[in-house]
Amino acid sequence: MTTEYRRLRVALLGAGAVGSQVAALLLRHGDELADRAGATLELAGIAVRNLDAPRETDLPKELFTTDAESLILGSDIVIELIGGIEPARTSILQAIGSGADVVTANKALLATHGPELFEAADRVGASVYYEAAAAGAIPIIRPLRDSLAGDRVVRIMGIVNGTTNYILDRMETEGADFADVLSDAQRLGYAEADPTADIEGYDAAQKAAILASLAFHTAVPLDAVYREGITTITASMIDEARAAGFVIKLLAVCERIEANGTESISVRVYPALVPKSHPLASVHGANNAVFVEAEAAGSLMFYGAGAGGVQTASAVLGDVVSAARRHIAGGVGVGESTRANLPVVPIGHVTTRYQITLEVADAPGVLATVAGILSDGAVSVATVVQTVEGEDEPTARLVIGTHRATDATLSATVDALADSSVVERVVSVLRVEGE
Amino acid sequence: MTTEYRRLRVALLGAGAVGSQVAALLLRHGDELADRAGATLELAGIAVRNLDAPRETDLPKELFTTDAESLILGSDIVIELIGGIEPARTSILQAIGSGADVVTANKALLATHGPELFEAADRVGASVYYEAAAAGAIPIIRPLRDSLAGDRVVRIMGIVNGTTNYILDRMETEGADFADVLSDAQRLGYAEADPTADIEGYDAAQKAAILASLAFHTAVPLDAVYREGITTITASMIDEARAAGFVIKLLAVCERIEANGTESISVRVYPALVPKSHPLASVHGANNAVFVEAEAAGSLMFYGAGAGGVQTASAVLGDVVSAARRHIAGGVGVGESTRANLPVVPIGHVTTRYQITLEVADAPGVLATVAGILSDGAVSVATVVQTVEGEDEPTARLVIGTHRATDATLSATVDALADSSVVERVVSVLRVEGE
Numbered sequence: 067m068t069t070e071y072r073r074l075r076v077a078l079l080g081a082g083a084v085g086s087q088v089a090a091l092l093l094r095h096g097d098e099l100a101d102r103a104g105a106t107l108e109l110a111g112i113a114v115r116n117l118d119a120p121r122e123t124d125l126p127k128e129l130f131t132t133d134a135e136s137l138i139l140g141s142d143i144v145i146e147l148i149g150g151i152e153p154a155r156t157s158i159l160q161a162i163g164s165g166a167d168v169v170t171a172n173k174a175l176l177a178t179h180g181p182e183l184f185e186a187a188d189r190v191g192a193s194v195y196y197e198a199a200a201a202g203a204i205p206i207i208r209p210l211r212d213s214l215a216g217d218r219v220v221r222i223m224g225i226v227n228g229t230t231n232y233i234l235d236r237m238e239t240e241g242a243d244f245a246d247v248l249s250d251a252q253r254l255g256y257a258e259a260d261p262t263a264d265i266e267g268y269d270a271a272q273k274a275a276i277l278a279s280l281a282f283h284t285a286v287p288l289d290a291v292y293r294e295g296i297t298t299i300t301a302s303m304i305d306e307a308r309a310a311g312f313v314i315k316l317l318a319v320c321e322r323i324e325a326n327g328t329e330s331i332s333v334r335v336y337p338a339l340v341p342k343s344h345p346l347a348s349v350h351g352a353n354n355a356v357f358v359e360a361e362a363a364g365s366l367m368f369y370g371a372g373a374g375g376v377q378t379a380s381a382v383l384g385d386v387v388s389a390a391r392r393h394i395a396g397g398v399g400v401g402e403s404t405r406a407n408l409p410v411v412p413i414g415h416v417t418t419r420y421q422i423t424l425e426v427a428d429a430p431g432v433l434a435t436v437a438g439i440l441s442d443g444a445v446s447v448a449t450v451v452q453t454v455e456g457e458d459e460p461t462a463r464l465v466i467g468t469h470r471a472t473d474a475t476l477s478a479t480v481d482a483l484a485d486s487s488v489v490e491r492v493v494s495v496l497r498v499e500g501e
Numbered sequence: 502m503t504t505e506y507r508r509l510r511v512a513l514l515g516a517g518a519v520g521s522q523v524a525a526l527l528l529r530h531g532d533e534l535a536d537r538a539g540a541t542l543e544l545a546g547i548a549v550r551n552l553d554a555p556r557e558t559d560l561p562k563e564l565f566t567t568d569a570e571s572l573i574l575g576s577d578i579v580i581e582l583i584g585g586i587e588p589a590r591t592s593i594l595q596a597i598g599s600g601a602d603v604v605t606a607n608k609a610l611l612a613t614h615g616p617e618l619f620e621a622a623d624r625v626g627a628s629v630y631y632e633a634a635a636a637g638a639i640p641i642i643r644p645l646r647d648s649l650a651g652d653r654v655v656r657i658m659g660i661v662n663g664t665t666n667y668i669l670d671r672m673e674t675e676g677a678d679f680a681d682v683l684s685d686a687q688r689l690g691y692a693e694a695d696p697t698a699d700i701e702g703y704d705a706a707q708k709a710a711i712l713a714s715l716a717f718h719t720a721v722p723l724d725a726v727y728r729e730g731i732t733t734i735t736a737s738m739i740d741e742a743r744a745a746g747f748v749i750k751l752l753a754v755c756e757r758i759e760a761n762g763t764e765s766i767s768v769r770v771y772p773a774l775v776p777k778s779h780p781l782a783s784v785h786g787a788n789n790a791v792f793v794e795a796e797a798a799g800s801l802m803f804y805g806a807g808a809g810g811v812q813t814a815s816a817v818l819g820d821v822v823s824a825a826r827r828h829i830a831g832g833v834g835v836g837e838s839t840r841a842n843l844p845v846v847p848i849g850h851v852t853t854r855y856q857i858t859l860e861v862a863d864a865p866g867v868l869a870t871v872a873g874i875l876s877d878g879a880v881s882v883a884t885v886v887q888t889v890e891g892e893d894e895p896t897a898r899l900v901i902g903t904h905r906a907t908d909a910t911l912s913a914t915v916d917a918l919a920d921s922s923v924v925e926r927v928v929s930v931l932r933v934e935g936e
Contacts, residue, residue, distance in 0.1 A: 099650075101840045102718075103650070205644035205647075205648030205649070207648075212823050215538070215823065216818020217815040217818065348783055362638075362815035363815035364809070364812050366638065368803060368804075369804065370799065380795060381798070384649055386651055405537075
């Protein structure tokens, strides 16, 4: 017995690693998806730039076209997997303008032009789905938007970039240096030829903007996200972290804070010290995880593959089925709510602990001088570990764990330490998260 | 500026640990919830059996009533937090009959009368939401139903009962015995005065039925769920597991399998050996986690508090907001799909590895006899560890890890071992999951 369903035309833009898997799964599981969606999902065509480019999966030649616009205008659901800003933005606006629902995995576009797209969709009653844009295959959009709709998110800490987690994890387990692991990661396909977007934290910052917008009902512009990458992390920093009971993870932190008596949020990406006992410390390899703290629900964690063609295709197809159900049954899509519109504070207002490693002369009075600078800066010291290295001209290494203070205060104090004649070198400064 | 929203009347049935928190949060965060739902959620009343019973939170007296039926019939959304089968079932059917949407955390009712409730809701276009019924505060219903709608779930392994995980975790970390930890857990409020539902696996079996129904689009009756509890687990079993690289966890396993050439599912609850490196092995205390393997998405894990009044209230309120949005904007609710309707196979057809611990006489030929029995039963041996205990009348302890075989085969072979004259005692038989 075959149920007769209404037929929905699905346009696919882009046939790269994710797109080709989406097309293959749509064709292979058509009947099963139809039963779940309550509609037959007809892959109307696949728009690409070059018809002759090699593809990862064996897709029917006749589906391919270079005429994206005609394909879009005849479709009910448009899947945008081109990436980047243009022509993705124009194509999505064309799709919305024609009344189609849009499914996209384009974090760069959402983080920079999200409000424009969501407003355009709102005006015509269309919907933009983007589960694959925030943490690959990990379902995080619906939990944040729906499951936690009756709760208040306090903080999100996410490992949202697989490449950097892979690099840091290998540095941790092998004691290897950043540059060596990076080139090996490039050879193995875990890092791209130009790894800047990953290792400098740009990719994580885009995802942080998307997650914070959703969790705090606030349009978070990408340039309000503070960002540091992992290129300065060394094997010895990881050793020192381990000795102190931490691992180093590149975290996207989205936090509700009070600044100058006003409810605000902070969105930031940086390598941080995470206690070994924290669930995020056990996220290995290229996996991603999003740790959410909510007022009522307490701590939740969502874990899975953060990237990969077929894994991301799963998230895209989940959105396609949701879009199809909405086409058939009506109702609200995932949309975007910016009703809270909280101010995003600059990094200087954020409160954390620091762990500061210094090389200082091994001479009398040095510790007193360092302690004096910290005290002058109103930075309170929680722990100090001093070790002496070298034999002829001995150098002491000071690892100072501070109490919580604003980033502005801590940063100014680190500057004062660097300027002091007793400090030979500021070896590292890392923030502590998840305590 | 205050937006004028349509007013929806919300009835609350039950004011226990979860119910009183739901009421308190509804009253405290009313404006915020209204913005998210697009409707003002008016708590119309709280139906209880006894108006004078002590409550955990300070709720306005005038909200309480013993007349559940009148309250239900005047409401748009009915939250059922009474628990148990009756009068919960009758109240939910009344609510559905009057056109209200229902939110429930009642796993016992859903696992036994789920199809009746979902069919009644379907007939009138109402919806039954139940995020809090499967794993407390952990968002798992929407990820399974929506985010993975374009994928195929292969296996779910869940730690879905906080009490048993708390007990096993303390046995593991303290080397303590089951009975001691249980009575301490009762004293601390982690286990109930009558702990049967938790420690015998009945609670986990109800949740397994709910998760399997959702993941495999199949109505899974509770009596099709194979169930064993943790009362037979001893400190020495945990020691032996640790030595072999495992921890013991009470798992709810929902699996897609092929039986007699037919696509089928297996749903089962038992204490199992889980490799220490598996993410589920790191779930400590009363926490829950649901590990999902899907064809395209790969491995995902959802982690958080499995119980607790305010934590569960978060999941309930998420459902209330979803129900309210549906009242305003239309569309499909969470519903239930049974279109696949796969057969549920009995435990005998399930394939796993066993770890069998035997006490045998320390005499020549014993190992050969045991190996012969295994071989006669067509059970292939993967590992054997023999240790000798006692001095006067030495007893050997044999820990045998088998290769994968059906439960029927393994079980019959264990029976044959128990009947053998060389076997003094079958100390333990545990299945291995998550390898």
